[in-house]
Amino acid sequence: MRQLFSIEALELKANDIRRDIIKMLEQAGSGHPGGSLGQADIFTALYFNILKHDPQNPDWDERDILVQSNGHTCPVRYAAMAHAGYFPRSELLTLRQFGSRLQGHPERTRLPGLETTSGPLGSGLSQAAGMALALRMNNQQHRWVYVTTGDGELNEGNIWEAVMLIGKYKLTNLIAIVDRNNIQIDGPTEVVMPLEDLRAKWEAFGWHVLEIDGNDIEAVIDAAGMAKAIVEKPVVIIAHTIPGKGVDFMEYDFHWHGVAPNHEQAKIALKEIHTLQGKIRSEGE
Amino acid sequence: MSDMHLIQGIRAKDIRSEPIRAGFGRGLVEAARRSEDVVGICADLTDSTKMGDFAKAFPERFIEAGIAEQNIATVGAGLAALGKVPFVTSYAAFSPGRNWEQIRTTACLNDRPVKFVGSHAGLSVGPDGATHQVLEDIALMRVMPNMKVFAPCDSVEAEKITLAMATDPQPNYMRLAREATPIITTGKTPFEIGKAQIFHEGSDLTIIATGTMTYHALIAADMLKKDNIHAEVIHVATIKPLDEKTILASIKKTGLVLTAEEGQIAGGLGGAIAELTAEKYPILMRRIGMKDHFGESGDPSELFEHFGLTATHIALVAHQLLEKKR
Numbered sequence: 001m002r003q004l005f006s007i008e009a010l011e012l013k014a015n016d017i018r019r020d021i022i023k024m025l026e027q028a029g030s031g032h033p034g035g036s037l038g039q040a041d042i043f044t045a046l047y048f049n050i051l052k053h054d055p056q057n058p059d060w061d062e063r064d065i066l067v068q069s070n071g072h073t074c075p076v077r078y079a080a081m082a083h084a085g086y087f088p089r090s091e092l093l094t095l096r097q098f099g100s101r102l103q104g105h106p107e108r109t110r111l112p113g114l115e116t117t118s119g120p121l122g123s124g125l126s127q128a129a130g131m132a133l134a135l136r137m138n139n140q141q142h143r144w145v146y147v148t149t150g151d152g153e154l155n156e157g158n159i160w161e162a163v164m165l166i167g168k169y170k171l172t173n174l175i176a177i178v179d180r181n182n183i184q185i186d187g188p189t190e191v192v193m194p195l196e197d198l199r200a201k202w203e204a205f206g207w208h209v210l211e212i213d214g215n216d217i218e219a220v221i222d223a224a225g226m227a228k229a230i231v232e233k234p235v236v237i238i239a240h241t242i243p244g245k246g247v248d249f250m251e252y253d254f255h256w257h258g259v260a261p262n263h264e265q266a267k268i269a270l271k272e273i274h275t276l277q278g279k280i281r282s283e284g285e
Numbered sequence: 286m287s288d289m290h291l292i293q294g295i296r297a298k299d300i301r302s303e304p305i306r307a308g309f310g311r312g313l314v315e316a317a318r319r320s321e322d323v324v325g326i327c328a329d330l331t332d333s334t335k336m337g338d339f340a341k342a343f344p345e346r347f348i349e350a351g352i353a354e355q356n357i358a359t360v361g362a363g364l365a366a367l368g369k370v371p372f373v374t375s376y377a378a379f380s381p382g383r384n385w386e387q388i389r390t391t392a393c394l395n396d397r398p399v400k401f402v403g404s405h406a407g408l409s410v411g412p413d414g415a416t417h418q419v420l421e422d423i424a425l426m427r428v429m430p431n432m433k434v435f436a437p438c439d440s441v442e443a444e445k446i447t448l449a450m451a452t453d454p455q456p457n458y459m460r461l462a463r464e465a466t467p468i469i470t471t472g473k474t475p476f477e478i479g480k481a482q483i484f485h486e487g488s489d490l491t492i493i494a495t496g497t498m499t500y501h502a503l504i505a506a507d508m509l510k511k512d513n514i515h516a517e518v519i520h521v522a523t524i525k526p527l528d529e530k531t532i533l534a535s536i537k538k539t540g541l542v543l544t545a546e547e548g549q550i551a552g553g554l555g556g557a558i559a560e561l562t563a564e565k566y567p568i569l570m571r572r573i574g575m576k577d578h579f580g581e582s583g584d585p586s587e588l589f590e591h592f593g594l595t596a597t598h599i600a601l602v603a604h605q606l607l608e609k610k611r
Contacts, residue, residue, distance in 0.1 A: 107395075108395055108396075116391065116395060117394050117395040118390070120387075126355070126363065127363035130361060130364040130371070131363040133360070133363070134368065135367065138367070138368075157355065161350070161355055161356035162356055164353070165350055165356055
């Protein structure tokens with residue numbers, strides 16, 4: 001499956017995905033809205049433009065691979081997968097419930113279409129490296145490995161072990177996307193454990209760095225295209241996003257990293273998303 | 286009892302010895318010959334872990350990750366995700382010592398066939414001291430769903446286990462010792478995943494041993510024979526899944542059990558047998574191994590003597606157990 005949508009259509013899709021994220025988290029009563037909402041544009045771009053994939057055949061042996069290292073933001077992935085047709089959207093409301101395929105942190109063995117089990121931070125980039133190495137050994141470098149990581153996650157040593165290895169082996173069929181939203185559980189990233197100069201850090205390890213507005217779908221798509229064209233070095237896209245994007249009272253606030261909205265908050269949030277934060281008039285809901 | 290095809294005369298002073306890890310090295314080369322999906326990842330210990338011959342023979346399938354144990358585990362999981370059979374090696378002190386969570390999440394919960402090989406396990410690292418004498422690896426690996434745990438008794442068996450690991454669809458762990466270890470098995474000695482083997486038949490007590498301690502258990506059985514005590518020696522090469530059937534049948538016959546391992550008895554083989562007998566056949570039992578303390582620098586034989594990991598000590602404890610029964 002590879003349908004191409006207009007940027008406007010993708011923006012509306014991202015909006016729908018944000019609404020589903022709020023509904024899922026309200027229903028679940030726990031989970032991580034900040035990064036999930038913030039990455040809605042990235043995951044929309046991935047599932048509806050960038051990735052080569054087939055929701056009807058998740059194990060398609062020509063598919064691109066998407067590793068979500070920041071597994072706690074799985075609501076955005078689940079919602080994007082449901083919209084893409086991997087499973088019914090109604091199933092989204094089972095998030096975090098007993099017996100659900102939508103585990104609180106994603107488990108590969110439970111849901112077709114997931115490539116890894118993730119949640120414990122810092123292990124996704126290196127798994128993506130292993131996959132990129134396997135594709136190289138199999139002469140399948142036309143398949144791409146994408147990996148999303150959080151920015152707080154970059155505190156993990158395992159990340160930098162992977163950054164070194166990917167630089168060493170010049171795994172240019174791997175594209176890393178860092179959700180640079182500047183928050184983590186205990187506060188702003190630059191207070192908890194400063195990451196800057198983040199660009200210089202990646203460059204020092206032999207990577208090419210692209211920096212974009214990660215809430216601009218067109219910019220995400222363009223960056224992925226650019227990343228594919230750069231063959232000299234592995235590429236990381238530092239995607240600057242607004243945590244809680246789309247919901248005024250959640251935006252920029254680290255307290256919404258890992259707290260689900262209650263019913264009242266969810267109602268306000270849904271209305272804001274529906275009206276694009278008051279920019280358009282809502283005819284209801 | 287079927288013929289175990291063990292080496293004749295294991296008590297001979299000049300019994301041939303070889304580090305167990307050498308068998309892994311040969312097995313890995315053979316496994317790689319048999320399947321092009323076999324790959325190797327190491328953390329700056331390629332020759333020490335005996336991955337060197339593989340790396341030379343199959344350079345395009347060898348990944349040097351540097352001193353980064355979290356990375357070797359997770360890069361391995363990524364390779365396995367796309368059909369590779371990665372053998373991930375380091376010293377056991379660091380893998381699984383340092384990367385346990387990565388192994389749990391990305392190999393076990395993720396159910397990918399990553400093959401962890403921990404070299405230099407146990408006291409026999411000797412002079413390197415307690416930091417490197419990992420005694421907890423069996424316990425660490427045995428508690429994880431989907432993981433299988435192996436401890437070969439010699440290099441010949443290590444080769445067979447390596448080949449079996451290469452075709453097993455799940456994550457595995459094999460612990461290897463550094464020092465030259467007497468070769469007690471032959472090419473014909475059976476190895477099967479999940480099967481314990483009765484290496485010496487007896488009726489008075491059951492000695493269950495794993496890894497390097499199986500040799501000492503056999504020597505102990507010989508010593509006991511002189512006192513007209515007939516010990517049954519069971520070699521447990523697969524600590525998980527445990528061969529409950531063979532073990533229970535033996536202890537029902539003998540009524541006494543003694544375990545021996547080069548590691549912590551808590552959570553180790555001793556722990557596993559205690560769990561089994563407590564639930565299914567409560568019985569008089571003693572566990573030989575490390576008892577909640579660390580090792581220290583010294584010659585391996587000195588350390589084995591000091592911590593009671595010798596045939597003489599096994600025989601002594603066997604006598605005590607028999608006393609208690611009377």
